[in-house]
Amino acid sequence: MTSMMRGVVHDDGQPKMRLAACFRPALCSTNGVKTATAMVAVLMTVGCGGDRVEPIAPTPTRASTPQGNETAVAPDIVVEKEELPPSEQTSVVVEPEPPLPRLGSVSHFTWIYKNTSRKQQPIGYVRPGTTVVLDGQEPQGGSDCQSGRWYAVRPKGFVCEDGTVTLDVDSPLFVALTEVVRPREHVLPYRYGYSMGAPMYGRFPSEKEREREAREYGRVDTLSRTEKIKSSYGELAMSDILPATDPVPVFATPELPRLRGYTAALVRKTIPSGSLLSFGSAVESEGRTYLLSPDLTWVPADRVRPFRETTFHGIELGAQVRLPIGWTRSVPRAKMRKLQDGTMEPTGESWPPRTVLSLTGTVHTSQGKRYHETQEGHWIRDTDVSVVEEKTTLPSTIQPGQKWIEFSSSRGTLTLYEGKTAIYSTLASPGRGGGAPSSKMSIEDLVQGSYTPLGTYRITFKTFSTTMTPEAVPNPKKHWIQDVPYTQYFLRPFAIHTAYWHEDFGMPKSGGCINLSPQDARYVFAWTEPVLPQDWSGVSSSPEMGLGTMLVLRR
Incomplete structure (x- = not known):
């Protein structure tokens, strides 16, 4: 679940979390530093639970030109042009517009506020390695900012010039942070893997340092890469060791730039066994592959089991596919035929898992x-x-034509609607406990039972990517799930988000959140409100940015 949670153990061997006081709504402050601290906790969540991203719109359907409505084309008119002598000819040089000034983030989290004060909830944020366009180069004064300088940013809001920001976007640290993310055509911003316990180096280790690694972390040849991982967080883990596919970046020599809060030692951090790693490039050093993590550390690839990326996704609804539809879930399902006497018998064929079926609406x-x-x-x-x-009919809380999401915890389906019109449908996983048995359960009880809340909610905060952990700190040490994309909170700590570690969508799997495949999570994230502004990493449901889309969560 989230950073609000403290450890017990789930039946799958993963830490089960309890809520810390900050996530009891009555104890969460709405002003000053406590506000930003609470927002940090919202963005740091485990099992339930950015980088620069432009809003990703659903693929539009291109209209065809009606037959017989061709447009008449006027005949070409040729105008003879008098040529000037070479001495009288002039060339026009168009000077390129200077780039807009930008402010970059170099630490967790760079919050955006609606005015020059932190005595309010942030309206958004940017994360390390991303920039936001300044709305004017001169800072303004304001309260609650140690430097006393606030910068206006686009499309709205203000950022305090503190230790999380830089105006030098050409600095080695910032350049390094920007180069970890994969190209935008990828659905996921990073590649991912399951840690078997590994050091996170600031530079490539020498042969002697690798011998010390073997003593402290165990010899690599003793690690099992084929044994099935018992935790649900390892279902898509593969056995192979990733080969080097990328050159060593220039900024990595002699060592990687260091983020604030990381030790200057060779081993800047340890990623424990069972934690999930995000990484950008895979490079070779002295015959060994290392993975570059977004926190600017090298992780040995032979201590990580990379994840296979699922190809499952839902279906757009409209003229080609209409409701009713049906989904098979985790196992193949038999095709049946109806006999003349009305009885049913198997055909001997079956539908594969996670298959969508167009139904006639007839039930026998x-x-x-x-x-x-x-x-x-x-x-x-x-x-x-x-x-x-x-x-x-529409739920009583939904207006005609309004965007809303319906999720059924028992059926494992999630459908997007505009009024009564269905737009998109897919399979989604509720908590391991299923839907909450009572609408009166406390947050603590929901977390303890791994239940998904039922009722009507509104999306409160959207973040392009967030690290989930039981620790209420930006730089966790004990356990984390790194960079979970397309996360949308609706009742802290519960959210709709990508699950890149499994593909058993439709079945109870999570700590209480709603799990979607990467492609589905991306689609839903782009469709819902508020829209994430270009360059921002997260946006809050607010009068300034727009109110979040409504969710109706049913059994």
């Missing part, structure tokens, strides 16, 4: 069991399919 009961007819003419048992039907 045979021998006390319900079956749904598919558009292809087969039938499927009601207990084998998660059905999403058309809406005839």
